[in-house]
Amino acid sequence: MxxxxxxxxxxxxxxxxxxxxxxxxxxxxxxxxxxxxxxxxxxxxxxxxxxxxxxxxxxxxxxxxxxxxxxxxxxxxxxxxxxxxxxxxxxxxxxxxxxxxxxxxxxxxxxxxxxxxxxxxxxxxxxxxxxxxxxxxxxxxxxxxxxxxxxxxxxxxxxxxxxxxxxxxxxxxxxxxYKERPPLGGIAPETDPQRCTLCGACARACPTTVITVQQTVITDAARCILCCACTRSCPTQARFVNHPMVTARREMLVQNYSARKQPSRFF
Ligand SMILES: Cc1cc2nc3c(=O)[nH]c(=O)nc-3n(C[C@H](O)[C@H](O)[C@H](O)COP(=O)(O)O)c2cc1C
Ligand code: SF4
Ligand code: SF4
Known part of the structure; x- marks a missing residue:
C-alpha cells in the first residue's frame, strides 16, 4: 500500500x-x-x-x-x-x-x-x-x-x-x-518488579507506545487502551491487570459468557 x-x-x-x-x-x-x-x-x-x-x-x-x-x-x-x-x-x-x-x-x-x-x-x-x-x-x-x-x-x-x-x-x-462508549478511565496493567526482567517485550508489543522500560516499567495509563498485548507478551507473567473494575468485569464475563458462541457470517 x-x-x-x-x-x-x-x-x-x-x-x-x-x-x-x-x-x-x-x-x-x-x-x-x-x-x-x-x-x-x-x-x-x-x-x-x-x-x-x-x-x-x-x-x-x-x-x-x-x-x-x-x-x-x-x-x-x-x-x-x-x-x-x-x-x-x-x-x-x-x-x-x-x-x-x-x-x-x-x-x-x-x-x-x-x-x-x-x-x-x-x-x-x-x-x-x-x-x-x-x-x-x-x-x-x-x-x-x-x-x-x-x-x-x-x-x-x-x-x-x-x-x-x-x-x-x-x-x-x-x-x-451505536451504543455509547464508556470512558476508558486511565486504567493500565501493573508490573510486578519481583518478576520483571526489564526485557522490554511489553513495550514492543504495545500498540499505543505507552510503556517505557528503564530501571522500572513505566506506563502512561491515560493513553492505555487496555488491549492486554503487554500482559500476553510478558515472558515472566510480570504484567497483569488487577484493577477492581477489570476484575469485576472479568468475573461477570466468566459467570455469564462462558457458553461457546459461534461465528456469524453474512454474505
Ligand atoms: C477495552 C476492551 C473492550 C472489549 N469489549 C468487548 C465487548 O464488548 N464484547 C466482547 O465480546 N469482547 C470484548 N472485548 C474482547 C475483545 O473483543 C477480544 O478479546 C478480541 O478477540 C481482541 O482482538 P485482538 O486479539 O485482535 O486484539 C474487549 C476487549 C477490550 C480490551
Ligand atoms: S515484558 Fe514482562 S519482564 Fe519484560 S519488561 Fe515487560 S513486564 Fe518486565
Ligand atoms: S494494555 Fe495495551 S495499550 Fe495498555 S500498556 Fe498494555 S499493550 Fe499498551
Missing part, C-alpha cells in the same frame, strides 16, 4: 487489520487464505500509530478490527482515517471475546462504506477475551481449529459468490445510534 492513490490489479487482496492480541489477525488471514488470491498486500495497523494513508481503486479488501465495548475501537477509527477507495469490494470482520459484538459490525460497515468501499460480506468471529487469564478463562485459546476452518470456508464461499457475480451484503445485526 502506498501513501498516494494506487491502482491495484483485479487479483489483489488488501489485508488491513488492527490486532493487539492477534485473534483478529489470525481470523482475517484464514479468510484471506480461503479467497485464494495470489497477491496479498498486508497492512497491520497495530504498530502504525500514523495509520494508513491510501486510496484503493482495484482489487478487494479485508478490514478486521476487535470489538471494544460493542463498538469499533476509537484507535482503529483513527488509524483508518487516511484510507479511502473507489468502489472496491470489502469484507468486514470483527473479533469479539464471546460476550456480544453489538453495534461494532454495523459501525464498521458504515465507516467502510463512507470511505468508498462496497461491503460485500461481514463476519463476527470469537477470540480469547483480552481480560481472560489462566485462572479466569474467557473463550480461552480461541480462535481454535474450528474457528479457523470456518473463517477459511467463509473466504472460499465469498470467492465463489464473486465468481458468480452475486456478492451483496444482506442485513447485519446492530443498532443506530
Amino acid at each position: 502506498t501513501s498516494s492513490c494506487t491502482t491495484a490489479c483485479a487479483d489483489k487482496l488488501n489485508l488491513i487489520y488492527f490486532s493487539p492480541t492477534s485473534t483478529t489477525r489470525r481470523i482475517v488471514e484464514q479468510i484471506a487464505a480461503g479467497l485464494k488470491i495470489d497477491t496479498v498486500e498486508t497492512c497491520d495497523l497495530t504498530h502504525r500509530p500514523d495509520g494508513i494513508n491510501a486510496c484503493l481503486s482495484d482489487g478487494i479488501a479485508i478490514i478486521g478490527v476487535p470489538v471494544y465495548a460493542g463498538r469499533v475501537p476509537e484507535v482503529c477509527l483513527q488509524r483508518l482515517q487516511g484510507l479511502s477507495a473507489v468502489d472496491v469490494p470489502a469484507i468486514i470482520v470483527v473479533l469479539y471475546g464471546n460476550r456480544e459484538f453489538e453495534d461494532a459490525l454495523v459501525e464498521l460497515r458504515d465507516v467502510v462504506t463512507q470511505k468508498g468501499f462496497k461491503v460485500i460480506a461481514a463476519g463476527a468471529f470469537i477470540g480469547e477475551h483480552s481480560y481472560s487469564t489462566a485462572q479466569q478463562p474467557i473463550a480461552a485459546n480461541r480462535p481454535d481449529q474450528a474457528d479457523l476452518q470456518q473463517a477459511f470456508a467463509f473466504g472460499e464461499a465469498i470467492a465463489q459468490q464473486l465468481r458468480d457475480g452475486i456478492a451483496t451484503l444482506p442485513g447485519i445485526p446492530g443498532n443506530l445510534p
Whole structure:
C-alpha cells in the first residue's frame, strides 16, 4: 500500500487489520487464505500509530478490527482515517471475546462504506477475551481449529459468490445510534518488579507506545487502551491487570459468557 492513490490489479487482496492480541489477525488471514488470491498486500495497523494513508481503486479488501465495548475501537477509527477507495469490494470482520459484538459490525460497515468501499460480506468471529487469564478463562485459546476452518470456508464461499457475480451484503445485526462508549478511565496493567526482567517485550508489543522500560516499567495509563498485548507478551507473567473494575468485569464475563458462541457470517 502506498501513501498516494494506487491502482491495484483485479487479483489483489488488501489485508488491513488492527490486532493487539492477534485473534483478529489470525481470523482475517484464514479468510484471506480461503479467497485464494495470489497477491496479498498486508497492512497491520497495530504498530502504525500514523495509520494508513491510501486510496484503493482495484482489487478487494479485508478490514478486521476487535470489538471494544460493542463498538469499533476509537484507535482503529483513527488509524483508518487516511484510507479511502473507489468502489472496491470489502469484507468486514470483527473479533469479539464471546460476550456480544453489538453495534461494532454495523459501525464498521458504515465507516467502510463512507470511505468508498462496497461491503460485500461481514463476519463476527470469537477470540480469547483480552481480560481472560489462566485462572479466569474467557473463550480461552480461541480462535481454535474450528474457528479457523470456518473463517477459511467463509473466504472460499465469498470467492465463489464473486465468481458468480452475486456478492451483496444482506442485513447485519446492530443498532443506530451505536451504543455509547464508556470512558476508558486511565486504567493500565501493573508490573510486578519481583518478576520483571526489564526485557522490554511489553513495550514492543504495545500498540499505543505507552510503556517505557528503564530501571522500572513505566506506563502512561491515560493513553492505555487496555488491549492486554503487554500482559500476553510478558515472558515472566510480570504484567497483569488487577484493577477492581477489570476484575469485576472479568468475573461477570466468566459467570455469564462462558457458553461457546459461534461465528456469524453474512454474505
Ligand atoms: C477495552 C476492551 C473492550 C472489549 N469489549 C468487548 C465487548 O464488548 N464484547 C466482547 O465480546 N469482547 C470484548 N472485548 C474482547 C475483545 O473483543 C477480544 O478479546 C478480541 O478477540 C481482541 O482482538 P485482538 O486479539 O485482535 O486484539 C474487549 C476487549 C477490550 C480490551
Ligand atoms: S515484558 Fe514482562 S519482564 Fe519484560 S519488561 Fe515487560 S513486564 Fe518486565
Ligand atoms: S500498556 Fe495498555 S495499550 Fe499498551 S499493550 Fe498494555 S494494555 Fe495495551
